Amino acid sequence: MEAPRYKPLKPSSGKLQRLIIKPETAQVRPIGLAAVLRNIKFTQTSYNSFIDLQDKLHQNLGRRRSLVSIGTHDLDTVEGPFTYEALPPQQIKFIPLNQTKEFTAVELMELYSYESHLKPYLSIIQDKPVYPVIYDKNRVVLSMPPIINGD
Numbered sequence: 001m002e003a004p005r006y007k008p009l010k011p012s013s014g015k016l017q018r019l020i021i022k023p024e025t026a027q028v029r030p031i032g033l034a035a036v037l038r039n040i041k042f043t044q045t046s047y048n049s050f051i052d053l054q055d056k057l058h059q060n061l062g063r064r065r066s067l068v069s070i071g072t073h074d075l076d077t078v079e080g081p082f083t084y085e086a087l088p089p090q091q092i093k094f095i096p097l098n099q100t101k102e103f104t105a106v107e108l109m110e111l112y113s114y115e116s117h118l119k120p121y122l123s124i125i126q127d128k129p130v131y132p133v134i135y136d137k138n139r140v141v142l143s144m145p146p147i148i149n150g151d
Helices: 024-029 042-058 105-112
Strands: 019-021 081-086 131-135 140-144
Touching: 024 105
Parallel strands: 019 081
Antiparallel strands: 081 131, 131 140
C-alpha cells in the first residue's frame, strides 16, 4: 500500500482560519497551535484509529499532555476566529465532552478527580490562578486543554 500524500490547500471560500493567542496564556500554557484538515472522510474504523493516534501523541511526544494536548473539532459545528485564553477557573463554564450539563472549570476538576482517564492530567493546571480555554467566535468552548474538550 502506498503512503498517502498530503498537500496544503486553501479553503474554497478563500478565508483562512485564525487562532488568536491572548497574552494571559503565558501564566499557564503559553503556546497554542491550530491546523485545519480538509476533505477528510472518516469511517468508524478510521476515526477510531485517528483518536488512538491522538492518544499516543498525548502520551509520548506530549509527555502525558504536560507539553502538548490535542483537540479535534468538526469545523462545520464551530466558527472562527478562535481565541486561546486563560481565565480564572470559576469564569470558565461549558458542557464537556460526554456530559449533558454545564460545569465550571472548578466543578470539572472535582468531577474528574474520580475519573481514572483524566485524573492524571489535572495537576498540570490545577494549582494555576488561570486555566487555558479555547473559544470560537460565538464563545463556544472548544477545549480546556489539557483536560477535556467541549461537547
